[in-house]
Amino acid sequence: MSLASRTLDSLLAKSGSERAGGNDFPVLSITMKHGLVDQSEKFKKRVASQDTSKYRVAYRNELVVGFPIDEGVLGFQTQYPAGVVSPAYGIWKLKDHAETHIPYLERYLRSPQARRIYASKMQGAVARRRSLTKADFLNLDIPFPALEDQKCIAHLLGRVEGLIAQRKQHLQQLDDLLKSVFLEMFGDPVRNEKGWNKQRFSELLSNIESGKSPKCEPRKAFDDEWGVLKLGAVTSCAFREEENKALPPVVEPRTKDEVKQGDLLFSRKNTYELVAACAYVFDTRPRLLMPDLIFRFVFKDDAKVHPIFIWKLLTSDSQRKKVQSLAAGAAGSMPNISKTNLKQVLLPVPPIDLQNQFAAIVEKVEGIKSRYQQSLADLKNLYGALSQKAFKGELDLARVPLPVETTEDENHETHEQHEMKESFELPAPTDFAALSSTDGRQVLLEQWMDVWLEHIDNAPFSSQHFMEAAQQRWKELVEDDAPERSTVEYDQLKRWVFDALESGRLTQTYDDANNRVQLLVAGK
Numbered sequence: 001m002s003l004a005s006r007t008l009d010s011l012l013a014k015s016g017s018e019r020a021g022g023n024d025f026p027v028l029s030i031t032m033k034h035g036l037v038d039q040s041e042k043f044k045k046r047v048a049s050q051d052t053s054k055y056r057v058a059y060r061n062e063l064v065v066g067f068p069i070d071e072g073v074l075g076f077q078t079q080y081p082a083g084v085v086s087p088a089y090g091i092w093k094l095k096d097h098a099e100t101h102i103p104y105l106e107r108y109l110r111s112p113q114a115r116r117i118y119a120s121k122m123q124g125a126v127a128r129r130r131s132l133t134k135a136d137f138l139n140l141d142i143p144f145p146a147l148e149d150q151k152c153i154a155h156l157l158g159r160v161e162g163l164i165a166q167r168k169q170h171l172q173q174l175d176d177l178l179k180s181v182f183l184e185m186f187g188d189p190v191r192n193e194k195g196w197n198k199q200r201f202s203e204l205l206s207n208i209e210s211g212k213s214p215k216c217e218p219r220k221a222f223d224d225e226w227g228v229l230k231l232g233a234v235t236s237c238a239f240r241e242e243e244n245k246a247l248p249p250v251v252e253p254r255t256k257d258e259v260k261q262g263d264l265l266f267s268r269k270n271t272y273e274l275v276a277a278c279a280y281v282f283d284t285r286p287r288l289l290m291p292d293l294i295f296r297f298v299f300k301d302d303a304k305v306h307p308i309f310i311w312k313l314l315t316s317d318s319q320r321k322k323v324q325s326l327a328a329g330a331a332g333s334m335p336n337i338s339k340t341n342l343k344q345v346l347l348p349v350p351p352i353d354l355q356n357q358f359a360a361i362v363e364k365v366e367g368i369k370s371r372y373q374q375s376l377a378d379l380k381n382l383y384g385a386l387s388q389k390a391f392k393g394e395l396d397l398a399r400v401p402l403p404v405e406t407t408e409d410e411n412h413e414t415h416e417q418h419e420m421k422e423s424f425e426l427p428a429p430t431d432f433a434a435l436s437s438t439d440g441r442q443v444l445l446e447q448w449m450d451v452w453l454e455h456i457d458n459a460p461f462s463s464q465h466f467m468e469a470a471q472q473r474w475k476e477l478v479e480d481d482a483p484e485r486s487t488v489e490y491d492q493l494k495r496w497v498f499d500a501l502e503s504g505r506l507t508q509t510y511d512d513a514n515n516r517v518q519l520l521v522a523g524k
Helices: 041-042 102-109 112-121 134-138 149-186 307-315 317-324 339-344 352-392 408-423 430-434 438-454 461-481 485-501
Strands: 006-007 012-015 028-031 035-038 056-058 062-064 072-079 084-085 090-094 139-142 198-200 205-210 227-229 242-245 264-267 278-279 293-301 346-350 505-510 516-521
Touching: 028 072, 028 084, 035 041, 056 062, 056 090, 062 102, 072 102, 090 352, 102 139, 102 149, 112 352, 149 278, 149 307, 149 352, 227 278, 264 307, 293 307, 307 317, 307 346, 307 352, 438 461, 438 485, 461 485, 485 505
Parallel strands: 035 072
Antiparallel strands: 006 139, 012 090, 028 035, 056 084, 062 072, 062 090, 198 346, 205 293, 227 242, 264 278, 264 293, 505 516
16 A cells, blocks of 8 residues: 655745854754764864854754755754754755654655655756756655654664664674784784784785786676676775676686685775775685785795784784875875885784684684674665665554654653663673683673673662673674573572672662662662
């Protein structure tokens, strides 16, 4: 069943005629991924001109539209009573707040479905300068269900968005963990405070190989076709095999340039911010070729280095900046790092046993990341399917509970509590092998117990809640390999509780309201 529709003209009225003048308003910017954001938060500084007197005032709950609109550059101003935006942006206000749920309307206006409609109606010859006229914008028909259904759809999509954000956070935490482990084990590679022996890169390498870049077809290669990697395959410092272009059937592939598992790839040419990206190939499909802008490092048989260690070394912040400083190029061209200059780089080389130990940790964490990335891809696919069905009226909204309505003060309090809860997470171990043994888990549980007691605030200590949190954290860290709770660990927990009571860290009180004994952290 299709949804009822409305034109934007029936929902929105022109606004934005007021200018900032001499008033000091927050400066807002529009981003493709996050809509309207506080400029100081997004860029960590103010990037607007000092004189904002001609900037347009956007009041709370007004829609700000930027360009190119077909990339989703729009959003509602919901942060401040009033903020200012670039005078190039358009501003619209709702004609009737009582019939429109802003989270629903913004999600639709930023959806792929809406963006395809914008693109079909845009005018102009230059891609990023093409625009949508105000008349065409206002004449757009949008799906517009009853208010309660709008709230249900926004609530459902918001929950999936939350899961996507959580999974991204987990991936970032794993990356941060590896950086911390690297610094703990090896120190800063440029300062070399641990005094490791340094060797020139040329002493470790038998060759630096590069491929060819024939003219390819403007599409990704099918799995059974030969493809040539794009720079995007290594730009993020993680190998992405999907970043490729199909090799034309008439071009004979240079099989010696085929990328293999275990390769260490390096981008020799890009912008100054992106050059010197390095990626280790944990796995790849066959028939992918290196282009001429990517190097492959081939190490000497007797070189006492592990490629995974070299990967993390070259992508560490200080070492990468050092390598990036070698980039040179003529005016108007992308910076390039030559093989000759690269071979002269001095690198710290710790003992191979320590490198191997680090590589084992990396492989374990990367295995977890791989599962998380697949989970993230599944969630994104789910979101796409749900939003498509929702905006077509094909979802059974009777199964979607309405979100609980709260006042602004209640919502603020709930948000603060949620942020406090989300900010606390049991830390990941530095050695994931510890989770595979009972003794290792007991040591980790003891560490987690200390963290748990530090963070609970004015709440009774519950061994059940603690163990449930520990089990959940294990599942997040190792997923299918998560150990089950055992009586040994419960017995150990009881001993810790008695020790904490004896030392005075926990105190025993009586809860009159619930007629039971409870444990509280001393001093809380």
